Amino acid sequence: MTLHPQVAAALASMPAPPPGPLDPVAMRAAEEAQVPPVAERLPLHAVEDRTVTTPAGDVPVRVYTPAESDAYGLLVYFHGGAFFLGSLETHDHIARSLATATGLRVVSVGYRRAPEAAFPAGLQDCYGVVRWAAEHGEELAWDGRTLAVAGDSSGGTFVAAVAAMAADDGFDRITHQVLFYPSLDLDLDVDRYASLRENAEGYGLETAGLKPFNAFYLDSGADPADPLVSPIKRADLADLPPALVVTAEHDPLRDEGELYGRRLQEAGVDATVSRYAGANHGFVVNFSWIPEFSRVFQETADFLKRS
Template sequence: MTLHPEIAKIVASLPAPPPGPIDPAVLRAAEEAQVSPPAERLPLHAVEDRTATTPAGEVPVRVYTPTAADAHGLLVYFHGGAFFLGSLETHDHVARSLAQETGLTVVSVGYRRAPEAAFPAGLEDCYGVVRWAAENGASLGWDGTTLALAGDSSGGTFAAAVAAMAHDDGFDGITHQVLFYPSLDLDFDVDRYASLRENAEGYGLETAGLKPFNAFYLDSGADPADPLVSPIKRADLSGLPPALILTAEHDPLRDEGERYGQRLQEAGVDATVHRYAGANHGFVQNFSWIPEYHEAFAETGRFLRRS
């Protein structure tokens, strides 16, 4: 299928990137400028900014409670942004839709970002918040059942890595992992996956941009050979939580996500992989106003309701 016409129209209108080195402050400001005002956001029963106390330090979180019920399952969400972009604000609409469509209380994590915070600061924040949520479930209205992880793009990297960290620590409380077009192999060898060449140009995220956009993270000490940086390099995937992996047809990262799902299945993990036709990288964040891509949230809800 060709790129969805609404997405194609917007991709065609994107300006060329400015010359010279990437400036995180400029790109962050541009992202934040596009955030909808609070009055225009999807209403939920409650949205509260809190601070999670973790071994890595104090981590800002935003807690989204979908309904007035006394208790809900929990979903801990890690936003994307190539490890240096994204925030609680830029992905607020994603967290709200996840809460609405899953019926779970969503805890969105404002982890530390590169280049200001060196690896593994952001990852430690994410793992610390998961353990904090489990230990402080009563204050979050947790019903003690579902404790799921979700992340988009680099947030999907963190979700997969946190699931592995929890398994290795003997913490078996995580019930599901949901990865939206995840970045799972930060090697960026263009011959490693066919989608890196097939979707190299013209779809928003371009293969040539992967190295410079992820350089802030890699230059901070993240080794692409480390399975906590490139989760697909983990030798043994057995024992990990059931996974839902949603990929985009026109995404350079498509094949690594699908290969990871295949490897999970080969390791005996219940893993579902669904490729969204006509979509590009970032469709859950950028194009969920298109009905067929808002379906990603509904599909997530169905997956999380499975026993």
């Protein structure tokens, strides 16, 4: 299927990026400027900003409560942004949509970003918040059953890495992992997956842009050979929680996500791979208002209802 016409039109209207090296500060400011005011966002029963204490330090989080209830399942969400972009604000709409669709209390993590924070700071923040959520279940009115982790793009990298860290630590409370078009192999050889060639140009995220976008993270000490950096390199995927891996047809990262899903299945993990036709990388963040793509939230909800 060709790229969805509304996505194609939006990409065609975007200005060319400025020449020269990437400027994290300017790019973050541009992202934040696009965030709609609170009054225009999807309403929920409660949204609370707070800071939680973890072994990695104090971490800002935003807690989304979809409706009043005596108990909730929990979903801990890690935003995307190539490890240096994205924030609680820029991905607020995803957290709100996840809370509404799933009925779970969502905890969105404002983890430390590269280049200011070296690897593994952001990953440790994410894992620390998951452990905090389990340890503070009474405070969060956790039902003691569902404790899911979800993330998009580089947030999906953190989902896979956190699930692996938990397995290695014997922490078995994570019940589900949801990865939206994840980045799972930071070895930036363009011949490693066919989708890197097939979707190299014209779909938003371009293969040539992967190296400069990931450079902030890799230059901070993240080794692509490390399975916590490139989760697809983990030898043993058994004993990981059930997974939903959502990929986009026109995404350079499509094939590594789908390979990861197959490897999970081969390891005996209950894993579903769902490719969205006509979609590009980032569609959950940028184009989930399109009906063909908005079903991703209901698909996530249906997956999380499985035991």
